[in-house]
Amino acid sequence: MSRVGLLPVPVADKVSVDVGKNNLVTVKGPKGELSLQVDPDIKVTVGDGELTVARPTEQKRHKSMHGLYRSLINGMVQGVSEGFERKLEIIGVGFRASVNNDVLELALGFSHPIYFVPPEGIDISVEEARGKNTIVTVAGIDKQLVGQVAAKIRGLRPPEPYKGKGVRYVGEYVRRKAGKTAAR
Numbered sequence: 001m002s003r004v005g006l007l008p009v010p011v012a013d014k015v016s017v018d019v020g021k022n023n024l025v026t027v028k029g030p031k032g033e034l035s036l037q038v039d040p041d042i043k044v045t046v047g048d049g050e051l052t053v054a055r056p057t058e059q060k061r062h063k064s065m066h067g068l069y070r071s072l073i074n075g076m077v078q079g080v081s082e083g084f085e086r087k088l089e090i091i092g093v094g095f096r097a098s099v100n101n102d103v104l105e106l107a108l109g110f111s112h113p114i115y116f117v118p119p120e121g122i123d124i125s126v127e128e129a130r131g132k133n134t135i136v137t138v139a140g141i142d143k144q145l146v147g148q149v150a151a152k153i154r155g156l157r158p159p160e161p162y163k164g165k166g167v168r169y170v171g172e173y174v175r176r177k178a179g180k181t182a183a184r
Helices: 060-081 143-156
Strands: 016-018 022-028 032-037 043-046 050-052 084-091 096-100 104-108 112-115 122-127 134-140 166-169
Touching: 016 043, 016 096, 032 060, 032 134, 050 060, 050 104, 060 143, 084 143, 096 122, 096 134, 112 143, 134 143, 143 166
Parallel strands: none
Antiparallel strands: 016 022, 022 032, 043 050, 084 134, 084 166, 096 104, 104 112, 122 134
C-alpha cells in the first residue's frame, strides 16, 4: 500500500507557498507561478521548509485524494524551481524540425509540412546534429502540460514497427517486427 501522501513536500528557499481561501494553493518561484484548487476535505499546511498534506478520515476517497494532491503540489514546487522537459527524437530520411517565431515546423514524410503552435508557458527548441537524429525539447513549469504537448507532437507520427521511423521519446524502445520475406 502506498504512503505517498504522508511524505512532506520539501520547499526550497527561493520558492514561496501560499494556501488561500477555499484551499487554493499558490506556488511562486524563480521560473513562474502555479496554482491548484485542492479539495476542501484535504488540509494543506505550510511549515518551515516543508509542506504537509493531511486527510480527515481513512475513507478510500480521502486516501486517494491525499496522495494525488501531495504529488500535484510536489510537481508544482519542482516546476517553479527547476522546470520540466521532455526530449523527442525524430528518426527518418528527410524528417526534419525547425522553430520559426515560436512555431514548430515539422517535415514528417507527409505531402505538407506540419505547423505546431505550442500553448502559453511551453518552450520548444530543436537541436540538429549532423549525421544524427533531430532532437526536439519541450520545456515548461507545468508537468502535465509539458507531457501533454510532448505526447501531441509524438502523436503526429508515432514510430512504426518495421523501420522505426517517426517521432519517439529519447530512450524509448520501439519493438521491431520482421518484414515480408521473398518467396524462393
